[in-house]
Amino acid sequence: MTTAAIIVAAGRGTRAGGDLPKQWQDLAGQPVLVHSVRAFRGLVDQIVLVIHPEDIARAEGFGLPIVTGADTRAGSVRNALEWLDGRGVTKVLIHDGARPLVPEAVVTAVLGALDSAPGAAPALPVSDALWRGTAQVEGTAARDGLWRAQTPQGFHFESILAAHRAHPGGAADDVEVARWAGHAVTIVPGDEDNLKLTYPGDFTRAASILKGRKMEIRLGNGFDVHAFTEGNGVWLCGVHVPHGRALLGHSDADVGMHALTDAIYGALAEGDIGVHFPPSDPQWKGAASHIFLRHAMERVAARGYRVANCDVTLVCERPKIGPHQAAMRAALADIMGIEAERISVKATTSERLGFTGREEGIAALASCTLVPA
Numbered sequence: 001m002t003t004a005a006i007i008v009a010a011g012r013g014t015r016a017g018g019d020l021p022k023q024w025q026d027l028a029g030q031p032v033l034v035h036s037v038r039a040f041r042g043l044v045d046q047i048v049l050v051i052h053p054e055d056i057a058r059a060e061g062f063g064l065p066i067v068t069g070a071d072t073r074a075g076s077v078r079n080a081l082e083w084l085d086g087r088g089v090t091k092v093l094i095h096d097g098a099r100p101l102v103p104e105a106v107v108t109a110v111l112g113a114l115d116s117a118p119g120a121a122p123a124l125p126v127s128d129a130l131w132r133g134t135a136q137v138e139g140t141a142a143r144d145g146l147w148r149a150q151t152p153q154g155f156h157f158e159s160i161l162a163a164h165r166a167h168p169g170g171a172a173d174d175v176e177v178a179r180w181a182g183h184a185v186t187i188v189p190g191d192e193d194n195l196k197l198t199y200p201g202d203f204t205r206a207a208s209i210l211k212g213r214k215m216e217i218r219l220g221n222g223f224d225v226h227a228f229t230e231g232n233g234v235w236l237c238g239v240h241v242p243h244g245r246a247l248l249g250h251s252d253a254d255v256g257m258h259a260l261t262d263a264i265y266g267a268l269a270e271g272d273i274g275v276h277f278p279p280s281d282p283q284w285k286g287a288a289s290h291i292f293l294r295h296a297m298e299r300v301a302a303r304g305y306r307v308a309n310c311d312v313t314l315v316c317e318r319p320k321i322g323p324h325q326a327a328m329r330a331a332l333a334d335i336m337g338i339e340a341e342r343i344s345v346k347a348t349t350s351e352r353l354g355f356t357g358r359e360e361g362i363a364a365l366a367s368c369t370l371v372p373a
């Protein structure tokens with residue numbers, strides 16, 4: 001099963017005004033579309049951008065497939081669906097590039113609902129009273145059963161492609177197209193943050209929501225142990241330290257790097273090294289631990305975070321770590337692509353108590369904080 005997200009960004013944003021179409025205007029230091037794309041990275045297998053012909057050069061930096069937009073939103077969606085046809089996609093999410101703040105929980109709720117429904121979309125119930133009129137109130141309307149529609153709107157791929165091919169045009173969104181073709185659409189909870197940038201004032205609201213989000217941090221911890229075996233040195237935090245013994249392990253047994261990698265996976269709530277690199281798989285036998293750490297860092301970037309800082313503690317009587325601390329921080333910084341000042345490596349003995357005190361092995365603990373990139 002392959003999931004895809006189509007992000008439509010080929011409109012001209014006439015209601016928003018400004019020198020550029022709204023998806024290219026600045027929001028908290030980056031184009032609106034950068035935020036919209038980031039919300040889907042790591043949550044679907046494939047992202048496709050739909051871009052106006054005049055904006056293609058602007059979109060090339062995303063490193064994603066680009067499909068040319070059409071005169072209408074529905075036409076833009078159709079172009080992307082046709083591009084995805086034959087590429088093994090089973091579920092597709094269709095999202096407005098102008099909704100840059102869609103929370104992860106909304107995306108996963110839509111995807112999850114597609115396990116049991118042919119279509120799903122987020123929405124919020126109308127809570128205000130509804131009036132009819134122009135300058136004066138001329139009547140009221142019942143709000144019960146009314147919803148404010150959001151995106152991403154998700155569908156089984158083949159059915160929404162067929163629906164778009166058959167639809168006569170003029171639909172406001174893809175739920176309308178799906179329902180026209182007879183497909184049921186489940187409502188999942190939307191989010192007030194998932195606003196569509198439509199008018200100039202919406203940018204101020206979105207910027208203030210993002211400012212609040214900047215405070216969000218994710219914390220993870222990791223712990224690992226490797227036993228000593230015959231040998232003449234140990235790998236610790238990416239540095240080979242001469243020693244009268246080696247560490248035993250399926251990989252290079254770099255206990256410090258393993259604890260750190262698990263702390264990063266933990267911060268993302270994405271399991272641990274064993275989940276991503278199963279020890280039962282012979283291809284990881286003897287693997288260099290930097291492969292695991294690099295993968296964890298790729299996941300951090302894919303989820304829209306960066307490492308704020310991390311802290312590794314090695315627990316052993318010997319070898320002495322102090323002389324190698326700077327080299328270890330530099331080696332980890334190189335692998336992780338961050339500054340060494342964000343990385344701490346320290347060591348302690350266990351006062352000759354327990355397995356580390358008896359020099360049967362080395363233990364390592366690590367913690368890591370992630371903040372939005």
Ligand SMILES: Nc1ccn([C@@H]2O[C@H](COP(=O)(O)OP(=O)(O)OP(=O)(O)O)[C@@H](O)[C@H]2O)c(=O)n1
Binds near residue numbers: 013070071072073097
């Ligand atoms: N021909 C179109 C029209 C709209 N969209 C996209 O559909 C989303 C929702 O549409 P809307 O908010 O109406 O955007 P615009 O058409 O750009 O805005 P306006 O109507 O104010 O010009 C936006 O991300 C927009 O870029 C698109 O890809 N192709």
Ligand SMILES: C[C@](O)(CO)[C@H](O)COP(=O)(O)O
Binds near residue numbers: 149151174196
């Ligand atoms: C798709 C949509 O965002 C659902 O709310 C909306 O229909 C498109 O935007 P518009 O403002 O109605 O043009």
